[in-house]
Amino acid sequence: ELKVEQNPLFLSMQEGKNYTIYCNYSTTSDRLYWYRQDPGKSLESLFVLLSNGAVKQEGRLMASLDTKARLSTLHITAAVHDLSATYFCAASNAGGTSYGKLTFGQGTILTVHP
């Protein structure tokens, strides 16, 4: 059974600092997704990572995927208050018809302070 673990679960950052959120998954998966959720809102898609070594960047966020280590990272550069939210990673089992089932990590609550 696929399990996804994120760490840290809580992250308090100062504006301007850099940090990384880690996402480990337990079995083979070739698809990794990152989402952002603001309080009381739905999930907003950030990145779709489909292959080993994939790296994607959008603004101050950069995500990468290492399928051999079963690890994805979400790196935050020079944090700003607007990045405060809960960040989720999700993976799906490789192959067959299992793509439609996402297994989510616990979420990382990010708070950026002035």
Added chain:
Amino acid sequence: KAGVTQTPRYLIKTRGQQVTLSCSPISGHRSVSWYQQTPGQGLQFLFEYFSETQRNKGNFPGRFSGRQFSNSRSEMNVSTLELGDSALYLCASSLETGTYGYTFGSGTRLTVV
């Protein structure tokens, strides 16, 4: 283009009742999946439908069921509601295999009293 539309946004039901939630996917998306989000259990997969067939199923009791229509719209039904069913129910749509990601709707907040 229009996003994923879920109705209703909020529901209050009494224990023992049943409820039906609706999800209209993005035009052209044939996969619709459902998730339950609670503070204690996080985001949990309920089921996924593709071309009117249930393709994947999570570990929820049989009280939770769903279906998909020929226009890809999906409904989820929960019978004999329990207090623990109070949650945010999210649906997501995608093209066939999620290569371009999954787009989530705004969710239905269900409160069981």
